[in-house]
Amino acid sequence: MTLPDWFLASQRASAHVAPAEIGAGRHPRVRWLRRALASLSRSWTLLLDEGGLAAQPGLLQVIDPRAKVLGLCAVILSVSIAPTVWAPLLACLLAGVLAILSRVPPSRLAPALVAALFAGLIVLPVTLSLFAPGEPLLALWPPGAAGAHEPAVSLTREGVFVALRFILRVAACTTLALLLATTSGSARLFRGLRALWVPRLAVMTLDLMVRYLAILLRAASELHLARISRTVGDVGSRADRRWVSTGVGALYRRTRIMAEQTYMGMIARGYTGESNAGRAGPLKPRDWLFMAAMWASALAIQLPR
Amino acid sequence: MHIPDGYLGPQTYGAAYVVMVPIWTWASRRVSRTLRLRQVPVLAMGAAFSFLVMMFNVPIPGGTTGHAVGAVLVAILLGPWAAVLAVSLVLLVQALLFGDGGITSYAANCLNMAVIMPFVGWWAFRLVGSGAVRGSRRRWLAAxxxxxxGLNAAALSASLMFGLQPLLAHDAAGRPLYAPFGLAIAVPIMMAEHLLLFGVVEAVVTGMALAFLDRTEPLLTTAPAGESAPGPRGRRRLWIGLGVMIVLTPLGLLLPWITGAGSAWGEWGGEELRAMLGHVPEGLARLSGLWRAPVPDYAPSGAGGSSMSVHLAWYLLSALAGSALVVGAVFAARRWLAAMGEAG
Structure with missing residues (x-):
């Protein structure tokens, strides 16, 4: 389903106004509310926008989601089992080429960079001789203690190798997963999951969940916005926590009402518990070609030792 | 707690998929039996709700914020099997659409957050809140x-997965292939932040959200049919199961005796260590004498040289006594909590 441009533009505008331009948001007491609202707003925008990028021309956009799921998952699996540093490095290059050919802007792949940086932070101690002994590569403390004297703290060759392999693997897998998501659109992507033997009913539930998630995200944003608008001065942490709990409760009430209404709507349209989701057609030659290329890449990245 | 791709080796994430496939199948059957036609919309909304709970930040003293996972709340409201499916769907959407949590580690994330967390949390809720009146203080304390x-059980499982990686997967030079820190680092770090910080956030959100719903919409907090506390028939089955397990306990002695196996890994006594290492480490020898168990190795001290049949009898008796003690302690705790709830 493609939403009209005028609708997307108006929704994007209203979603972006909230976190940044609320006067009360400057108060430190509501800073956390602003952060939550910004996060809700980001998810809302992403849910609306992801169909946009998937509809643009590009290599991955024209491939059937079933072929994409099977092809890219094979590369991810191959990277995850490879013991060398070359496999994730080659997979990163492959992901870069696919992103360029699919015209995916770098900003859409930013979460992969965040994941890699976080992995780097986690693995940092392993590179230091203080935590894991190894052959010194670069003396860190005392400065200039190289050669005759063993430095107290140094970067080790083994540690840097382990860290590099770990960071590259996380970056490669996350980038490939993001490419899969951004170039497919949720509805097509979920239908593609049928290729991985995900039951039809689960795919239908997922589809329904994502459709209503946008509405519920909006409801959650409104709850936060209302709270920010009504907060004057310091209300105390206890009241904040109570508000979160009542907010979660209120949202549950809304989801149950919506579930009941949706169910009644489905019954009214003749739902009997059987999924009538349309069967996907056969794969085209280009889908088979893409899948073969990805499987060949998955094997090829295992070769360098 | 979302484990990304690259942190777990194929031995771990493969095993997680093997464990999760039958759980998903069983959960689908259970849920379709209890929710029937309503399954699709209720599950879809439950999953959307679970997704949104994670977006509510809670201010924590010290200027930072944390968010709840919400799996236990969903388990209390929809039943634990529905929570398994709802949270699994959320994790799939997060992994595929938002890049939060990996594709290879998806089953491992589901095992932690969609199975261990809702089930452990739901059992703890039922244990503490059994018989509590709707809207009572004990009910939301139980939640x-x-x-x-539930959250700490899930965190413990995730930290064990991380901590096992250097043991399970390393290259020829002994360097770790995946998460590089062993159990001694991964478990304390992960558990400290969850025991002190995120567990408290989860407790506050779960408890207060249920209290709010109990007060405002009591009909919405009714457990679905089939997910409520076991009736007399269910309780009888539980007692029979416990009895069968007690009767089978001598196998724990018989099988190692038949196969000639030694003690479990890491459970060696001083004599076994002396046989393996040639000496008993000094610290171990000193600390091993700190506490003398009244019934060491499930038999009284004098039964050391007795025949296998005497050992088996003592083993069976120990199983009976141990089970009676645990069941008694649980009943005592329930009575105490019930009395506390009535007083409150």
Whole structure:
């Protein structure tokens, strides 16, 4: 389903106004509310926008989601089992080429960079001789203690190798997963999951969940916005926590009402518990070609030792 | 707690998929039996709700914020099997659409957050809140305890997965291939932040959200049919199961005796260590004498040289006594909590 441009533009505008331009948001007491609202707003925008990028021309956009799921998952699996540093490095290059050919802007792949940086932070101690002994590569403390004297703290060759392999693997897998998501659109992507033997009913539930998630995200944003608008001065942490709990409760009430209404709507349209989701057609030659290329890449990245 | 791709080796994430496939199948059957036609919309909304709970930040003293996972709350409201499916769907959407959590580690994330967390939390809720009146203080305290225990159980499982990686997967030079820190680092770091910080956030959100719903919409907090506390028939089955397990306990002695196996890994006594290492480490020798168990190795001290049949009898008796003690302690705790709830 493609939403009209005028609708997307108006929704994007209203979603972006909230976190940044609320006067009360400057108060430190509501800073956390602003952060939550910004996060809700980001998810809302992403849910609306992801169909946009998937509809643009590009290599991955024209491939059937079933072929994409099977092809890219094979590369991810191959990277995850490879013991060398070359496999994730080659997979990163492959992901870069696919992103360029699919015209995916770098900003859409930013979460992969965040994941890699976080992995780097986690693995940092392993590179230091203080935590894991190894052959010194670069003396860190005392400065200039190289050669005759063993430095107290140094970067080790083994540690840097382990860290590099770990960071590259996380970056490669996350980038490939993001490419899969951004170039497919949720509805097509979920239908593609049928290729991985995900039951039809689960795919239908997922589809329904994502459709209503946008509405519920909006409801959650409104709850936060209302709270920010009504907060004057310091209300105390206890009241904040109570508000979160009542907010979660209120949202549950809304989801149950919506579930009941949706169910009644489905019954009214003749739902009997059987999924009538349309069967996907056969794969085209280009889908088979893409899948073969990805499987060949998955094997090829295992070769360098 | 979302484990990304690259942190777990194929031995771990492969095993998680093997464990999760039958759980998903069983959960689908259970849920379709209890929710029937309503399954699709209720599950879809439950999953959307679970997704949104994670977006509510809670301010924590010290200027930072944390968010709840909400799996225990969903388990209390929709039943634990529905929570398995709802949270699994959320994790799939997060992994595929938002890049939060990996594709290879998806089943491992589901095992932690969609199975261990809702089930442990739900059992803790039922244990503490059994018989509590809707809207009572004990009921929301039970929900808070469920949230706290459930989240920490999931964190413990995730930290064990991380900590096992250097043991399970390393290259020829012994360097770790995946998450590089062993159990001694991964478990304390992960558990400290969850025991002190995120567990408290989960407890507050779970407890207070249930209290709010109990007060405002009591009909919405009714457990679905088939997910409520076991009736007399269910209780009888539980007792029979416990009895069968007690009767089978001598196998724990018989099988190692037949196969000639030694003690479990890491459970060696001083004599076994002396046989393996040639000496008993000094610290171990000193600390091993700190506490003398009244019934060491499930038999009284004098039964050391007795025949296998005497050992088996003592083993069976120990199983009976141990089970009676645990069941008694649980009943005592329930009575105490019930009395506390009535007083409150």
């Amino acid at each position: 808070a305890a469920g949230g706290y225990v």
